[in-house]
Amino acid sequence: MSVTVWTPLLLLLLLWAGPTFQDKNMRVSAYKGIGEMCRYNSECQSDCCVTNSLNPQKFCTAQTVFLECVPWRKPNGFLCEENSECHSNCCIRTSSSPGLFCSSKTFFMQCISWRMPEGAVCQHHLECWSLCCLPLSENNPSSRCTKRTGLLALCLPI
Structure with missing residues (x-):
């Protein structure tokens, strides 16, 4: 085969390999996959960079069916300061102690404090x-x- 046939094939292979950039003599993929550490949504293939545990470090995660990036939230029983921290969206006083805890909502979807x-x-x-x-x-x-x-x-x- 001639050189003219190999050149387009080589270019196609390079384009297929994905976008890359040079950073301090290291070849790094421009987008990170699910589960990789990140700081910004734009770093991830899914465009979602959120926390997935109590650890404040963020990771690339998949978007929801509604194309939203939903961060991990605390389960019931964890200390909290506001409703948005809790999976149940309910941060209330649960006993005579003054602290607030994530708690489940009532049957009527209410947060009723102790x-x-x-x-x-x-x-x-x-x-x-x-x-x-x-x-x-x-x-x-x-x-x-x-x-x-x-x-x-x-x-x-x-």
Whole structure:
């Protein structure tokens, strides 16, 4: 075969091999595959560079059916500061301790925070299961969770 026939074939093979660039005398593929470490979406073939665990390092991942890049989120029981950190999208207080934790939503898709029982010291109505936080007496400035009273079950002082 002549040289003129081999030249187009060689060019086709080079183009098929994929785009490359030179970086400090190293030949590196321009796009990274699924599972490779990355910093930016543009580095990945999938155009998705997200976290996939508690480790803050990002990795190339596949896009969803809706062409979205969805980062890993914390499962139930992990400490959190805001809803978006959790897989359930629900970051709430789950016990008497002041910390917030990822928790599942109710059957009606609500995030309902743990509330204190009757008699517990409180500062606001929303802290109590009864939604009623009142001072025990005029002389005692500390408030406690109390039962709702009256025909309409209102939060009324005794």
